[in-house]
Amino acid sequence: MMKKIRLIDTTLRDGMHAVSHQFSTEDVSAVVKALDDAGVDTIEVSHGDGLGGSSFQYGFSKATEEAYLKAAAGAMTNAKLCVLLLPGIGTHKELEMAANAGAKVVRVATHVTEADIGEQHIKIAKSLGMEAIGFLMMSHMVDVDKIVEQAKLFESYGADAVYVTDSAGAMIPTQITERIAAVKKAVSIPVGHHAHDNMGLAIGNSIAAIQAGADIVDGTCRGAGAGAGNAMTEVLVGVLDKMGYATGIDLYKIMDAADDIVMPRLHRPPMITKESLSIGYAGVYGSFLLHALRAADKFNVDARDILIEMGRRKTVGGQEDMIIDVAYELANRK
Template sequence: MSNGIRGLLDCTLREGSYKTAFSLRDCARIAHALGAAGVRFVEVDVERGGGSRAPHSTSEYLRTVSTAAPAVTPGIFAMAATASLDAIGSAVAAGARFVRIGAETTELVETALPLVTAVKALGVTVAVNAMKSHTLPAEEIVAAAAELTDAGADLFYLVDSAGCMVPDTVRTLTQALVDRGITVGFHGHDNLTLAVANSLAALAGGALAVDGTLRGAGRSAGNAQLEVLAVAANKLGLLPGLDTDLLARAAEQILTPLLPTDRGVTRLDLLLGATGCHSDWIEHAHQITDRDGTRLPALLAHLARHPAEKPSLATAERLAKAAPHATPTPPASTGLPPPAP
């Protein structure tokens, strides 16, 4: 289907609202940066309950996302047991182009199926999020997913609500669903610090969509850290077309100051993982970038190509002469302040 959810879906504005009361300005900056970095699906919440601190209405957030990031497809999350069709309809009228219906696995079909049918009639993409997917045997999840897909669901999401699943389980379960012709997504929490690994396992098993949040913001231990997931997927040739460093800068410069507790991987550590550069080079690299404006990502990538060299300032300066030196200022459309070099 042309309007289906594919690739990376950001739910910072939904999951992050458990920790932070996002203003409309925050919403605009986050959506703007996500769109500029190539993220095409951004989710907000249809309900203000359940612990959300969001001070504005769903419609206000949706309109803000659409205005700040025209290339982004905005959508909502709705709990099947409590969301009203009127509220969902209002969100669709305000610009939501996909609706993800959350339901407990133990009552998945009975609570989600009537809403799937009704929401599908609104002309939007419909996904079902099987919350606490770890609590149901695989064959029962597959059977429920098949029934919901037959009823009109475009996508079935495995949801590791407790952050307790492991990659082998995620991949096997994803493959079982895909083998039944079901389009699969994955939403992970990071209680065992496996949310990124589980998301990659889902992609390897045939999932077409995975979730993340900037800096991993979210309920409990947080979600798969979007910018880390983007870098890791890029190394595997997955989720192409994303500006991973822009995502890392957005997480660090926009989101981190808003969070009461920061647990995520920093942009600097992510750059080391992305480039393969050892941390022994960091002090020397910073001295060079602070002095002559060399772009840090380009310099680290260049230093990583010389593993036999012993880290020193003199060696880094010598190698830096062959590295790209341009430091383009991000265009205003990124929504970011000028980055550190």
Template sequence: MKPLRILDVTLRDGGYRNNFDFSKECAVRIVQGLAATGVDFVEIGYCNGSFVRRPEHGLTSRVDDGYIAALLCAAGASARPGAAPKGGAATKLCVMVHPLNVTRQDLFALAAQGIDVIRVCLRPDQLDAGLATIADARAAGMAVSANVTRATELPRSTIIRMAVLAEEAGADLICIADSNGAMIPADVERLIGDLALSVAVPLGFHAHNNLSLALSNAIAASAAGAEYIDTAINGMGKGAGNLHLAMFIAYLDRIGRNHTYDLVKALELSSFAAREVPENAKPHPLIDVMTGAYNLSIDAVAKVAASQPARRARPEARPEVRFEALKELHEQRDSERRDGVGLVAPRPAVSASPARSESAAAPA
């Protein structure tokens, strides 16, 4: 069995919880803790903003020279002996980019500053730009992860085509992102299995926990051949969050899988993050239960909210109004859905079996 690699996304995906407003000191402590845990890769933020750039977004939405230098030092000084990634280097740093937000010069600058891995968001409507970004990052000397986002909104044939093209452009890794948190283990196993037959590069999986299936889906991804698994400290991430780092390591311990991660260090880091970043310990947003059940993106939620003036004026008033609106949106979309979307179809409802007669039920 191939070794698993953990890639932690707290400073990037977790930024959706706190407007990316991590202090440099807190980010240093987080990277130190992740390196001491033995985590292989740490995603430290976006270059030039998330998909929608906002002025209120903080440090980890726009990684700068001083930030990168501080985290490189934290990663190298804190790596646990014997737990470093393949090749013997300290914990490696990654930056995520949206292709339309960065230039070739930006990528070469990130390489010069010591970034090891670029993660490129891939979507069908910007595929050419994404493939060009992959090629540019490789030309700059960095490894590249091609991240297919909102995978559950795409036909499997489209996902496979995007993966093949990304590999041809130079991607070293194809990562599937369950951005809507709508996948179940059967979906993950089938999609990762199909991709393993279609590309030669390693596969990764990025879970969201809308249906409390992040761990189950990561297990399914690994069983189907994924070698890279995304995690976050305490599961801190957009909406319902991501796979809980310590929980995943605990699972690996429970099944006796050979690994080099330190569960105690991961739990100590979880405790630190819960104290220092209040948003790290927010409860599971109820609205995300529906986005997972109905495969709806955060854009769909925003549109529903914008269509309800009373909700905009008083966000705390009658949340059930928005729940009902999302259900109606789902029913409308479901009736229009094309075949081939990368989800296992719900099973038909099973009617209750007729009650057996008393004589049939009695033991012979």
């Protein structure tokens, strides 16, 4: 029997980074309808930085998240509506709003060492009748034992699944294999992987994760996402089909969704550039890219130097404000 792999599409969440969070509600409806028709199991819709992310710090969305979620829910027939929540950016109020708007799944995303700050959100989600997934970001920054420890914490809080997330696109397949295999052995819940393509390894790392035991992987149509983007949903479907895994997704329909519906709506088609490659090489958060480009232009410095320095300082998501400080310091060294 073919092993079933659950594929969560996050074009309308991680892909928000590729359009500066400016998808319209009409865009959301059109994309969701195409993904649902193709057979995608779960569709994630949120600001690029999760519920509550629309702000001066992270960039304002074109519409409210409630409007996005209602548009998505109205366009779905079979898929489950998912949201992302980063504790401290999103709160229980946003989570309750999402549930009322039709969200059935929430991924509670914390830094890889901070699963404990997600405990209350996992429990609130469960009380709302939602599927709750623990999402360990920046998993390249710690050793395997720490990832296992944190995954077990999420499981103890009642999470239905746990993710090993390569937020920076910094890992190579052997590192993915080691981490996924260890977590899979340590927990009794499904294990997922979310890949970025900053070093050209998103598909390869997703396959490595599956071969190491992962049950869930993520993709975005045309790879839309932070940095150089994500593993392409349509490519994952084709590759997994050739490898003998079942996704339940129609290959032609997901190709059409990507090329005919999503691609025309992208402001910045994802690609590996010298800056996005630097993100993966330095191991910094994917959403730093646009902030670094703007700061580089403002202070007349090389964006690569900013990103490498941010990596040297071991910065994490939420520390975007440091990019200006780093750019200023680099400018004054000249």
